[in-house]
Amino acid sequence: MRNPRIYQNTPLSIGEIVDLNDDAFGHTVRVLRLQNGDSVTLFNGENLSNDSSSASYGDFEGELVNVSKKSAQVLIKSFIEKSVESPLNIHLGQGVSRGDRMDFTLQKSVELGVNTITPLFTERCGVKLSGERLQKKIDQWQKIVVSACEQSGRCVVPIVKPAIQLNEWLAQETSALKLNLHPKAQHSIMNLPNDNDRVRLLIGPEGGLNDEEISQANNAGFIDVLLGPRVLRTETAALTAITALQCRYGDIK
Template sequence: MQHFFVTPEQVEEEEITITGSDVNHIRNVLRMKKGEQLEISDGNNKKYLCEIREMTADTVQAGILEVYHTDTEPACRTVLFQGLPKSDKMDWIVQKAVELGVSEIVPMATRRAVVKLDAKKAKKKTDRWQAIAESAAKQAGRGVIPEVHDVMSFSEALAFGRTLDHVFIPYELAEGMEETRKQLQSLKKGESAGIFIGPEGGFEVEEVEKAAAEAGAAPITLGKRILRTETAGLFVLSVLSYLMEE
């Protein structure tokens, strides 16, 4: 069944008004007709089974048939702090991280990041990544659309990390898988966790030390193999999803 997102303000007692680009998608891409059913999320973990009643060039009116709460969201809030990678790797990272249940994504400028974005390019990239997050959330049946934040400096990201209950920073020089297990298993349901991932060149030693001193980041190992930047964060999200899954 086709899945769409709206804001709570678009939800009325008996119907939902869909606007924006989804209208064109429903009418001209999917070629849906009056009477067809679709699923709508309000971004607050509530879903609606609806039936199309009216369509215009600008809106789709969908009557509410059934209301239910979603159970697709993880039991903990996870924030992926991703060092800016080269090429279009960030597109793939955003898509897969959303599928794996990430709550928020923070693109992050680090010392070894090859990609340098000015304000104009960064805004354009962020808008693209947010659109990818929305599409992935629809596909995965998420109850919310994870937010892709504006690009942050490493210091800004650490300040954000200080607001979270746990911060993990995979690092190729970290040792001790048993300590890594202990750190990841310390996350409890209802808590929050930040995952700091370096770009292709990884983190510099000073950055890891700064993350530990300023945000309480725990260096962890991901095993005997060195993972690419587009794999490392997804590895940690997968482990946390396994640990937290009801």
């Protein structure tokens, strides 16, 4: 059985004893019923290299100590460097969708290697959130991202950016290749230029982008691309496009 893998948002080092946060304690002790001496794996998403030109990420292996009814600690014993990040950096601009579709999209996109996610409000977006309710939703989405990293073995935790209007996202400066998934596009992802390591991918909500939004995206330099002859749901479109991009530029071979 694989050790439970836990994200710890604090500096970590060999020989240190760290407190598990409430979520991690609940999962390891109350759900999995682990006890003193059982092995766990921690990661914090930090670059551990002193060389700014290279990155070093990995997992800290340790064992549970001082387990009680309300708390537990981990004694860190070793560090294992590993690299599971794709050479392709993908920033997903995802139209906010209803219910658990957005949760599903974020979870699976992280498993597929997305680096940054910006939730977008569009004309046909069926979710209206603002203020405290919106912040709670962003926090919930970030927890889903962390959980996906724990499950998939990723050491770098993608960021869920604050949700913004589509036109604000389109106006942001970037050197990335900008793509909009469109069922009537003339170009396939597989026919894009050969060399590329950064992509901005725009995916509409359930109802898709309207004609004006598509024109805005085109005027902002986004290229309409096609995945196939069928119209895909928003969550299917995002994950299929990410997979195709990883096959074209990334680490799915």
